[in-house]
Amino acid sequence: MLNYNSPINENRNHSNLILSEIEPTIKINLRSKKREILAKIGKSLSIIPPTEPNTSSSNDILNILWLSPDEWMIYSNNTNDYNYKLEDNLYNEVSKLNYGSITNISEHWIMINMKGDKVYELLSSSCHYNFNEFKNKKGSVVQTILNHIDVIIHNKDINNLNLFVRRSFSNHLWSWLNDSARFI
Numbered sequence: 001m002l003n004y005n006s007p008i009n010e011n012r013n014h015s016n017l018i019l020s021e022i023e024p025t026i027k028i029n030l031r032s033k034k035r036e037i038l039a040k041i042g043k044s045l046s047i048i049p050p051t052e053p054n055t056s057s058s059n060d061i062l063n064i065l066w067l068s069p070d071e072w073m074i075y076s077n078n079t080n081d082y083n084y085k086l087e088d089n090l091y092n093e094v095s096k097l098n099y100g101s102i103t104n105i106s107e108h109w110i111m112i113n114m115k116g117d118k119v120y121e122l123l124s125s126s127c128h129y130n131f132n133e134f135k136n137k138k139g140s141v142v143q144t145i146l147n148h149i150d151v152i153i154h155n156k157d158i159n160n161l162n163l164f165v166r167r168s169f170s171n172h173l174w175s176w177l178n179d180s181a182r183f184i
Contacts, residue, residue, distance in 0.1 A: 012178050012181070014116075014118075014178075014181040014182065014184075015118070016116045016117040016118045017114070017115070017116035017117075017118045017119065017122060017181050017184070018113075018114070018115045018116055019112060019113075019114055019174075019177055019178065019181065020112070020113050021110065021111070021112055021113075021174075022111040022112070022113050022162070024106065025075055025076040025077070025078065025106070025111065026074075026075065026076045026084075026086060026087065026104070026106050027073060027074070027075045027076075027104070027105045027106045027108070027109050027111075027164075028073070028074040028075070028086070028087060028090060028102060028103065028104055028105065028106075029071065029072075029073055029074075029101075029102070029103040029105045030049070030064075030071070030072045030073075030074060030090070030094065030100060030101070030102055031070055031071050031072075031100050031101045031103075032070055032094065032099055032100025032101070033070045033100070034099050034100060036099060037049070037094065037099050037100050038051070040093055040094065040099055041064075041090075041093075041094070044089055044090065044093045045062060045064075045074075045086075045089075045090075046059065047059045047062055047064060049064045049066070049072045050064060050065075050066040050072075051066070052066065053066060053069075054066060054140055054141050054142055055139055055140065055141060056139045056140070056141050056154060057139075058139065060077065061076060061077055061078065062074060062075070062076055062077065062086075063075050063076075063077065063154065065141045065152065065154055066141055067141075067143065067152070070100075073105070073152070073164075074086075074090075075111070087102070087104055090102045107167065108166060108167060109152075109164045109165070109166065109167070110164070110165050110166075110167055110170040111162055111163070111164055112162070112163045112164075112165065112170075112173075112174070112177070113156075113160070113161070113162055113163075114160075114161045114162075114163055114177075115159060115160045115161075116159055117159055118181070118184045119159050119160075119161055120135050120159075121184050122177065122180055122181055122184050123146060123153070125180055125184070126146055126147040126176070126180070127144055127145065127146045127147075128144075128145075129142060129144040134153075134155060135155065135158075135159075137155060138155055138156070138157055138158070139154075139155060140154075140155040141153070141154050141155070146163075146173065147172075147173065147176045149165060149166075149169045149172065149173050150165075150166065150169075151163055151164060151165050151173070152164040
């Protein structure tokens with residue numbers, strides 16, 4: 001991974017809401033139109049990519065988010081050396097054999113964890129997406145716009161979300177989240 005300089009570098013506690021940037025974890029974009037990729041990834045990572053829209057697959061080490069019928073985001077739950085092995089393993093199993101493409105997008109996305117009873121109230125204040133079903137389905141994924149910024153939101157558990165934002169917009173979104181959280 002490149003020298004990681006976080007644009008945020010802080011955690012914030014608001015009443016019934018905790019916002020924190022997650023330490024750098026590996027994030028990999030996987031693209032493939034071949035059906036064999038599901039078995040290949042399942043065998044390689046011990047986790048099968050989801051095929052249903054707006055869902056995810058998880059184990060203790062990894063999460064795989066469905067982004068489109070031929071695109072997934074894989075991200076790690078930890079920051080140890082396994083990450084480098086993960087990228088190399090996927091490259092050898094997928095890209096090298098022309099099953100699809102593997103791209104390391106770790107430096108492209110900032111991951112913000114949001115916890116607390118007011119998470120959906122905060123998101124709904126600037127997002128037109130209806131979170132009613134989303135908040136009750138652990139593992140749900142949505143790509144939406146929050147305060148005019150493209151984001152990916154992964155429902156990890158009840159009132160516990162990982163929000164992915166492009167690095168170039170992360171400071172702006174972080175400021176908005178913290179300013180808006182004061183009024184909820």
